[in-house]
Amino acid sequence: xxxxxxxxxxxxxxxxxxxxxxxxxxxxxxxxxxxxxxxxxxxxxxxxxxxxxxxxxxxxxxxxxxxxxxxxxxxxxxxxxxxxxxxxxxxxxxxxxxxxxxxxxxxxxxxxxxxxxxxxxxxxxxxxxxxxxxxxxxxxxxxxxxxxxxxxxxxxxxxxxxxxxxxxxxxxxxxxxxxxxxxxxxxxxxxxxxxxxxxxxxxxxxxxxxxxxxxxxxxxxxxxxxxxxxxxxxxxxxxxxxxxxxxxxxxxxxxxxxxxxxxxxxxxxxxxxxxxxxxxxxxxxxxxxxxxxxxxxxxxxxxxxxxxxxxxxxxxxxxxxxxxxxxxxxxxxxxxxxxxxxxxxxxxxxxxxxxxxxxxxxxxxxxxxxxxxxxxxxxxxxxxxxxxxxxxxxxxxxxxxxxxxxxxxxxxxxxxxxxxxxxxxxxxxxxxxxxxxxxxxxxxxxxxxxxxxxxxxxxxxxxxxxxxxxxxxxxxxxxxxxxxxxxxxxxxxxxxxxxxxxxxxxxxxxxxxxxxxxxxxxxxxxxxxxxxxxxxxxxxxxxxxxxxxxxxxxxxxxxxxxxxxxxxxxxxxxxxxxxxxxxxxxxxxxxxxxxxxxxxxxxxxxxxxxxxxxxxxxxxxxxxxxxxxxxxxxxxxxxxxxxxxxxxxxxxxxxxxxxxxxxxxxxxxxxxxxxxxxxxxxxxxxxxxxxxxxxxxxxxxxxxxxxxxxxxxxxxxxxxxxxxxxxxxxxxxxxxxxxxxxxxxxxxxxxxxxxxxxxxxxxxxxxxxxxxxxxxxxxxxxxxxxxxxxxxxxxxxxxxxxxxxxxxxxxxxxxxxxxxxxxxxxxxxxxxxxxxxxxxxxxxxxxxxxxxxxxxxxxxxxxxxxxxxxxxxxxxxxxxxxx
Numbered sequence: 001x002x003x004x005x006x007x008x009x010x011x012x013x014x015x016x017x018x019x020x021x022x023x024x025x026x027x028x029x030x031x032x033x034x035x036x037x038x039x040x041x042x043x044x045x046x047x048x049x050x051x052x053x054x055x056x057x058x059x060x061x062x063x064x065x066x067x068x069x070x071x072x073x074x075x076x077x078x079x080x081x082x083x084x085x086x087x088x089x090x091x092x093x094x095x096x097x098x099x100x101x102x103x104x105x106x107x108x109x110x111x112x113x114x115x116x117x118x119x120x121x122x123x124x125x126x127x128x129x130x131x132x133x134x135x136x137x138x139x140x141x142x143x144x145x146x147x148x149x150x151x152x153x154x155x156x157x158x159x160x161x162x163x164x165x166x167x168x169x170x171x172x173x174x175x176x177x178x179x180x181x182x183x184x185x186x187x188x189x190x191x192x193x194x195x196x197x198x199x200x201x202x203x204x205x206x207x208x209x210x211x212x213x214x215x216x217x218x219x220x221x222x223x224x225x226x227x228x229x230x231x232x233x234x235x236x237x238x239x240x241x242x243x244x245x246x247x248x249x250x251x252x253x254x255x256x257x258x259x260x261x262x263x264x265x266x267x268x269x270x271x272x273x274x275x276x277x278x279x280x281x282x283x284x285x286x287x288x289x290x291x292x293x294x295x296x297x298x299x300x301x302x303x304x305x306x307x308x309x310x311x312x313x314x315x316x317x318x319x320x321x322x323x324x325x326x327x328x329x330x331x332x333x334x335x336x337x338x339x340x341x342x343x344x345x346x347x348x349x350x351x352x353x354x355x356x357x358x359x360x361x362x363x364x365x366x367x368x369x370x371x372x373x374x375x376x377x378x379x380x381x382x383x384x385x386x387x388x389x390x391x392x393x394x395x396x397x398x399x400x401x402x403x404x405x406x407x408x409x410x411x412x413x414x415x416x417x418x419x420x421x422x423x424x425x426x427x428x429x430x431x432x433x434x435x436x437x438x439x440x441x442x443x444x445x446x447x448x449x450x451x452x453x454x455x456x457x458x459x460x461x462x463x464x465x466x467x468x469x470x471x472x473x474x475x476x477x478x479x480x481x482x483x484x485x486x487x488x489x490x491x492x493x494x495x496x497x498x499x500x501x502x503x504x505x506x507x508x509x510x511x512x513x514x515x516x517x518x519x520x521x522x523x524x525x526x527x528x529x530x531x532x533x534x535x536x537x538x539x540x541x542x543x544x545x546x547x548x549x550x551x552x553x554x555x556x557x558x559x560x561x562x563x564x565x566x567x568x569x570x571x572x573x574x575x576x577x578x579x580x581x582x583x584x585x586x587x588x589x590x591x592x593x594x595x596x597x598x599x600x601x602x603x604x605x606x607x608x609x610x611x612x613x614x615x616x617x618x619x620x621x622x623x624x625x626x627x628x629x630x631x632x633x634x635x636x637x638x639x640x641x642x643x644x645x646x647x648x649x650x651x652x653x654x655x656x657x658x659x660x661x662x663x664x665x666x667x668x669x670x671x672x673x674x675x676x677x678x679x680x681x682x683x684x685x686x687x688x689x690x691x692x693x694x695x696x697x698x699x700x701x702x703x704x705x706x707x708x709x710x711x712x713x714x715x716x717x718x719x720x721x722x723x724x725x726x727x728x729x730x731x732x733x734x735x736x737x738x739x740x741x742x743x744x745x746x747x748x749x750x751x752x753x754x755x756x757x758x759x760x761x762x763x764x765x766x767x768x769x770x771x772x773x774x775x776x777x778x779x780x781x782x783x784x785x786x787x788x789x790x791x792x793x794x795x796x797x798x799x800x801x802x803x804x805x806x807x808x809x810x811x812x813x814x815x816x817x818x819x820x821x822x823x824x825x826x827x828x829x830x831x832x833x834x835x836x837x838x839x840x841x842x843x844x845x846x847x848x849x850x851x852x853x854x855x856x857x858x859x860x861x862x863x864x865x866x867x868x869x870x871x872x873x874x875x876x877x878x879x880x881x882x883x
Contacts, residue, residue: 026067026068026069027067027068027094028065028066028067028068028094029047029055029064029065029066029067029068029075029089029094029096030063030064030065030094030095030096031063031064031087031095031096031097031098031099032058032061032062032063032064032097032098032099033045033058033062033064033077033079033099033101034062034098034099034100034101035082035100035101035103035116036100036101036102036103037102037103037122037123038116038118038121038122038123039098039100039116040062040116040118041058041060041061041062041063041116042058042062042079042082042101043058043059043060043062043113043133044057044058044079044240044241044242045057045058045062045064045077045078045079045101045241046077046078046079046241046242046266047064047066047075047076047077048075048076048077048078049068049075050073050074050075054242055068055075057241057242060133060134060137068089073088073089074086074087074088074089075087075089077099077101078241079101079241080238080239080241080266080269080271080300080302081103081104081106081107081108081112081238081300081302081308082101082102082103082104082107083101083102083103083104085099085101087099104302104308105306105360105363105366106302106303106305106306106307106308106358106360107308108300108308108310108356108358108368109123109187112235113133113210113211113235113237113238116130116132118130118622118629119629119630119631119665119667120620120631121213122570124213124215124217124219125217125218125219125508125515125517125561125563125572125574126215126216126217126218126219126220126561126572126574126616127153127216127217127572127616127618127620127631127633127635127663128213128214128215128216128217129151129152129153129213129214129631129665130211130212130213130214131147131150131151131211131212131213132211133210133211135147136206136209136210136211136212137830137842137880138782138789138791138828138830139791139793139826139828139846140250140828140844140846140876140878141206142162142206142256142848142874142876143162143166143206144166144203144204144206144209144212144234145158145166145167145168146206146848147206147212148166148168148212148214148232149776149778149795149797150683150778150793150795151212151214151665151683152631152633152663152664152665152683152684152685152776153170153171153214153216153230153635153661153663153685154168154169154170154214154230154685154776155168155169155170155175155685155771155772155773155776155797155800156168156169156175157169157175157176157771157857157858157860158857158858158868158870159326159857159858159860159861159865159868162281162290164203164290164292164318164320164322165177165199165200165201165203165322166178166183166200166203167200167858167860168181168183168200168232169181169229169771169772170214170216170229170230170232171216171229171230171635171637171659171661171687172229172637172657172659172661172687172689172769172771172772173228173229173230174644174645174769174770174771175771175858175860176199176647176860177198177199177200177201178191178198178199178200178232179198179199179200179226179583180198180226180228180229180580180610181226181229181230181231181232182194182198182223182224182225182226182227182230182231182232183200183203183231183232183234184223184231184232184233184234185204185233185234185236185352186233186234186235186236186312186354187233187370188354188370188372189223189441190202190203190204190234190352190374192350192374192376192437192439192441192472193439193441193470193471193472193496193498194225194226194441194468194470194581195225195468195470195498195500195525195527195581195583196470196472196496196498196527196583196584196587197437197439197472197474197496197583197584198225198226198581198583201348201376201378201437202316202348202350202376204234204236204294204316205277205279205292205294205316207248207250207258207260207277207279207294208236208237208260208275208277208294208296209234209235209236210235210236210237210238211235212232212233212234212235213232213233213235214230214231214232214233215230215231215233216229216230216231216616216633216635217561217572217574217576217616218517218519218559218560218561218574218575218576218614219506219517219519219559219561220559220576220578221504221506221519221520221521221557221559221576221578222462222464222504222506222519222521224502224521224523224579225500225502225523225525225579225580225581226579226580226581227521227557227578227579228578228579228580228610228611228612228614228637228639229578229637236296236298236312237262237273237275238271238273238298238300239264239265239266239271239272239273239298239299239300240264240265240266240271240273241265241266241271242265242266243263243264243265243266243267244262244263244264244265244882244883245262245263245881245882245883246260246261246262246263246880246881246882246883247259247260247261247880247881247883248260248878248879248880248881249878249879250876250877250878251876251877251878252874252875252876252877253873253874253875253876254281254282254283254284254874255280255281255282256280256281256282256874256876257278257279257280257281258277258278258279258280258878259277259278259279260275260276260277261275261276262274262275262276269301269302269303270299270300270301270302271299271300271301272297272298272299272300273297273298273299274296274297275295275296275297276293276294276295276296277292277293277294277295278292278293278294279291279292279293279294280292283321284337284869284872284874285336285337285338285339285869286337286338286339286340286342287321287323287339287340287341287342287344288320288321288322288323288339289320289321290318290319290320290321290322291318291319291320292316292317292318293316293317294314294315294316294317295314295315295316296312296313296314296315297312297313297314298310298311298312298313299311299312306359306360306361307357307358307359307360308357308358309355309356309357309358310354310355310356310357311353311354311355311356312352312353312354312355313351313352313353314350314351314352314353315349315350315351315352316348316349316350317348317349318346318347318348318349319345319346319347320345320346320347321342321344321345321346322344322345322346322380323339323341323344323382323383324344324382324861324864324865325339325341325344325382325383325385325421325861325864325865325866326339326421326814326861326865326866326867326868326869327339327421327814327866327867327868327869328387328418328419328420328421328812328813328814328866328867329810329812329814329866329867330390330414330417330418330419330420331420331421332814332856332867332869334408334412335408336854336869337869337872338408340405340406340422340423341382341383341385341423342405342483343381343383343423343430343432343483343484344380344381344382344383345379345380345381346378346379346380346381347378347379348376348377348378348379349376349377350374350375350376350377351374351375351376352372352373352374352375353371353372353373353374354370354371354372355370355371355372356368356369356370356371357369364450364451364452365448365449365450365451366448366449366450367446367447367448368446368447368449369444369445369446369447370444370445370446370447371443371444372441372442372443372444372445373441373442373443374439374440374441374442375439375440375441376437376438376439376440376441377436377437377438377439378435378436378437379434379435379436380434380435380436381432381433381434381485381486382432382433382434382435383423383424383430383431383432383483384423384424384430384431384432384433385421385422385423385424385864386421386422386423386424387419387420387421387422387706387813388419388420388422389414389416389418389419389420390409390412390414390418390419390420391414391418393406393409393420393422394406394409396422396425397422397423397425398425398428401423401425401430406420406422417708417709417812418812419706419812419813421813421865421866423483426480429480429481429482429483430482430483431478431479431480431481431482431483431485432479432482432483432484432485432488433476433477433478433479433488434475434476434477434479434486434488435474435475435476436473436475436476436477437472437473437474437475438472438473438475439470439471439472439473440470440471441468441469441470442468442469442470443466443467443468443469444466444467445464445465445466445467446464446465446466447462447463447464448462448463448464449461449462454509454510455509455510455511457509457510457511458510459507459508459509459510460507460508461505461506461507461508462504462505462506462507463503463504463505463506464503464504465501465502465503466500466501466502466503467499467500467501468499468500468501468502469498469499469500470497470498470499471495471496471497471498472495472496472497472584473493473494473495473496474492474493474494474495474496474584475490475492475493475494476490476491476492476493477489477490477491478491490533491533492533493531493532493533494529494530494531494532494584495529495530495532496527496528496529496530496584497527497528498525498526498527498528499525499526499527500523500524500525500526501524502521502522502523502524502525503521503522504519504520504521504522505519505520506518506519506520513564513565513566514562514563514564515561515562515563515564515565516560516561516562517560517561517562517563518558518559518560519558519559519560519561519576520556520557520558520559521556521557521558521559522554522555522556522557523553523554523555523556523557523579523581523609524553524554525551525552525553525554525555525581526550526552527550527551527552527587528548528549528550528551529548529549529584529587529588530547530548530549531547534547535547549588549599549605550605551582551587551588551605551606551607553582553608553609555579555609555611557576557577557578557579558576558577559574559575559576559577560574560575560576561573561574562574566621568621568622568623568626569619569620569621569622569623570619570620570621571617571618571619572616572617572618572619572620573616573617573618574614574615574616574617575613575614575615575616576613576614577611577612577613577614578611578612578613578614578637579609579610579611579612580609580610580611581609582607582608582609582610582643585643585644586607586643586644586650587605587607588605588607589605589607589643590603590604590605590606590607591606591607591608591654594653594654595652595653596643596650596651596652596653596654607643608641609641610639610640610641610642610643611639611640611641612637612638612639612640613637613638614635614636614637614638615635615636615637616633616634616635616636617633617634618631618632618633618634618663619631619632619633620632626669627668627669628666628667628668628669629666629667630664630665630666630667631663631664631665632662632663632664633662633663633664634660634661634662635659635660635661635662635663636658636659636660637658637659637660638656638657638658639656639657639658639659640654640655640656641654642654642655642656642657642694643655645696645769645770645804647700647860647861647862647863647864648698648699648700648704648862648863649696649697649698649699649700649803649804650696650697650699651694651695651696652695652696652697652756653693653694653695654694655691655692655693655694655696655759656691656692656693656694656760657689657690657691657692657769658689658690658692659687659688659689659690659769659772660687660688661685661686661687661688662684662685662686663683663684663685664682664683664684664685665682665683665684666680666681666682666683667679667680667681668680668681675785675786676783676784676785677783677784677785678781678782678783678784679781679782679783679784680779680780680781681778681779681780681781681782681793682777682778682779682780683776683777683778684775684776684777685775685776685777686774686775687772687773687774687776688768688774689768689769689772690766690767690768690769691759691760691764691767691768691769691804692759692760693759693760694758694759694760695756695757695758695759696756696757696759696804697754697755697756697757698755698757698803698804698805700815700862700863701755701805701816702752702753702754702755703753704815704862704863704864705811705813705815705816705862705863706811706812706813706815707749707811707812708809708810708811708812710809710810711807711809711810711811711812711816711817712746712749713746714807714808714809715749715755715805715807716744716745716746716748716749718805719744719755720743720744722763722764723742723743724758724762724763725757725758725759725762725763725764726755726756726757726758727755727756727758728744728748728752728754728755729752729753729754729755730748730751730752730753731751731753732751736753736754739752757804757805767804767806768801768806769801769804770800770801770802770803770804771800771801771802771858772800772801773797773798773799773800773821774798774799775796775797775798775821776796776797776798777795777796778793778794778795778796779793779794780792780793780794787831787832787833788829788830788831788832789828789829789830789831789832790827790828790829790830791827791828792825792826792827793825793826793827794823794824794825795823795824795825795826796821796822796823797821797822797823798821799818799819799820799821800818800819801818801819802816802817802818802819802858802859802862803816803859803862806818813863813866814859814866814867815859815862815863815865815866816859816862817859819855819856819857819858819859820855820856822853822855822856822870822871823853824849824851824853824855824871825849825850825851825853826846826847826848826849826850827846827847827850828844828845828846828847829844829845829846830842830843830844831843831844835881838883839881839882839883840881840882841879841880841881841882842879842880843877843878843879843880844877844878844879844880845875845876845877846875846876846877847873847874847875848873848874848875848876849871849872849873849874850873851873852871852872852873853871854869854870854871854872855869855870855871856868856869856870857869857870857871858870
């Protein structure tokens with residue numbers, strides 16, 4: 001018995017000693033994994049132990065740390081799309097420092113997601129700005145517009161709150177539906193029809209965006225068609241490096257609900273990801289709810305040492321109460337959350353597919369083939385509206401409708417300039433219309449790259465050809481018996497078709513420390529329009545091709561960038577010719593002797609694209625031993641052939657508009673001590689715009705706008721101050737007659753029917769373009785400590801005109817007038833922690849516009865909408881799990 005007890009004791013002691021020795025034979029291995037090209041951190045890189053087991057993965061800063069047995073002699077660093085790196089471990093180097101991974105030749109630039117603290121993409125030659133995944137994780141944006149407004153040069157012209165149909169302006173572009181910029185998703189144009197109908201009626205939900213890049217320099221010519229002002233590229237997440245289940249749940253005020261579910265991983269050389277987002281929101285105003293479902297899946301595979309394949313398929317479905325009508329000054333001041341139009345409904349569905357194949361026949365040469373297609377349909381049922389004096393609303397709509405939707409007017413006092421936008425009533429019934437649009441887009445793009453020798457240095461040549469096709473069916477229905485009708489009489493049925501052959505050639509020359517990058521883009525466009533109703537009413541028609549109105553044009557767009565890189569930064573200068581494609585709005589007109597008209601019988605359509613010469617000079621890099629990262633750019637855009645500015649503001653003689661300004665962005669490390677990190681971030685844009693030439697008619701100004709006494713007097717004063725600049729027509733009982741009086745007075749105003757303005761010599765010389773505030777500014781302070789991150793951001797937008805007349809005062813219906821400046825403040829708190837050994841979790845609280853500053857955001861639809869309110873405090877909270 002004694003021997004058994006001694007044996008048991010000795011066994012226990014030996015086991016304890018073995019465990020103790022084993023524990024002492026472990027060491028803590030640490031390091032940081034970055035991209036060798038731009039030193040960006042690689043999130044989720046795998047560190048594989050010698051026995052093939054996963055030791056750990058890198059965090060959001062590229063850092064890893066875990067215990068390994070001292071017998072481990074090496075680890076393997078793996079990241080899909082990058083060359084593997086084998087690291088030998090010795091007892092003297094448990095801290096491996098910064099490990100640089102080279103991008104594999106088969107990696108696709110379009111889908112690289114950068115976590116770099118730098119605010120720019122080094123590979124893009126010219127000004128650009130990048131929002132990284134860490135920023136998006138912290139602020140948990142409700143919409144992509146919330147993020148974009150913090151980017152220099154970008155102005156958001158708000159109208160509906162959550163950017164399902166974003167209104168983005170870059171460097172002074174007309175912002176409605178982002179029509180004059182190029183929107184892309186993973187490098188592929190995402191607008192429903194980029195040439196014919198570029199309005200952004202589709203926008204990816206912010207929950208599934210991993211990074212956002214905004215391009216503005218001469219390298220814009222790699223993209224098209226609308227490359228005059230800038231481009232936004234939404235980058236979605238690549239498959240994670242290790243199999244990961246992700247669940248993100250968000251809730252908030254006004255029944256805001258968002259859920260993201262995804263599962264993906266990398267197995268050998270194949271990465272896959274499936275993802276779904278469901279989003280629901282009651283909206284900031286009455287009758288403005290939204291419901292969205294987004295589904296997508298992707299595969300990224302390294303097929304061999306010289307081939308890779310990327311495949312993505314997506315679908316988005318929306319059912320929204322979305323109104324184009326909004327508020328008058330009276331209703332905005334009374335209650336900015338009012339919207340009585342309860343029958344407006346926007347429904348859409350979009351399917352998209354991208355397939356990219358890359359092949360390297362030699363080490364220095366590659367061919368990349370992209371095939372893309374999308375199918376988009378939308379119905380937008382909207383109540384027909386009118387404007388009624390507030391004192392007359394009940395008498396106009398009737399007691400039943402008034403009590404249901406206008407009861408807030410009870411007990412109010414009104415004056416003669418207090419108006420309300422209401423549903424138009426005829427025979428006791430309200431009516432509705434439907435704008436039904438169907439788009440089909442497809443294309444194939446081939447890009448060739450090679451490295452060759454020039455000036456005793458490597459030179460990078462690139463050429464691309466893109467065959468693109470799109471169709472667009474524009475149908476309008478009217479239902480005059482109830483606002484709830486979802487079927488009506490077709491009153492417009494237009495059919496558009498376009499095909500384009502476009503591409504570019506580009507070369508990067510290195511001459512010492514100077515880089516010279518010439519680029520030339522070309523566009524050949526062949527499109528036509530058919531009026532199917534008119535065609536059906538012609539009994540003599542022979543075949544389906546009759547009645548086509550064709551427009552065929554070619555355009556060459558040259559550009560050049562010169563840059564000088566030094567240790568901590570880069571200076572650059574560029575000039576290029578940009579283009580806005582003539583869309584359905586002005587793509588089928590005739591320009592003759594400087595005057596634009598609809599084509600007469602037998603006339604050939606010859607309208608040219610809107611063109612510009614864009615120049616910029618700037619710097620980007622770091623200062624004070626990387627304590628400050630930033631960029632500074634001066635730009636000057638000179639556009640011509642400017643036809644359509646705002647809603648029903650058209651140039652009868654094509655306009656010329658100059659916009660110039662300065663953009664600045666910085667990220668300064670204020671504190672890095674004891675685990676505490678404090679960063680000050682900011683951006684500033686100063687813009688000055690000037691309408692140089694053109695003759696413009698505002699078709700709404702006297703036919704639709706309900707003027708206030710202030711806007712009537714302001715218009716008369718403008719005319720009298722520069723009589724030669726205005727052609728004023730009035731109806732005194734015998735039709736439109738040109739008024740030749742040297743001065744006008746208030747008694748003339750009620751009879752005015754039309755006004756044409758001349759800009760430039762002999763006309764108005766100091767007019768500004770709409771929606772180009774002189775100052776846009778953001779400044780924020782972020783603090784990180786252990787798992788905590790918190791921050792506050794202040795955003796300021798200066799006052800801005802909303803039409804080319806540059807009215808200071810506001811009309812009675814809110815359709816015209818300068819927008820006052822406004823300031824909003826956002827804040828966030830995130831906490832990262834682990835649940836067990838395998839689950840990473842983040843809980844968060846975000847406050848949007850925490851001061852509840854409600855402001856006039858835009859007048860985008862002018863006479864039919866009035867004021868769109870922006871702001872409204874919104875608090876959200878949630879949890880993000882990765883298992």
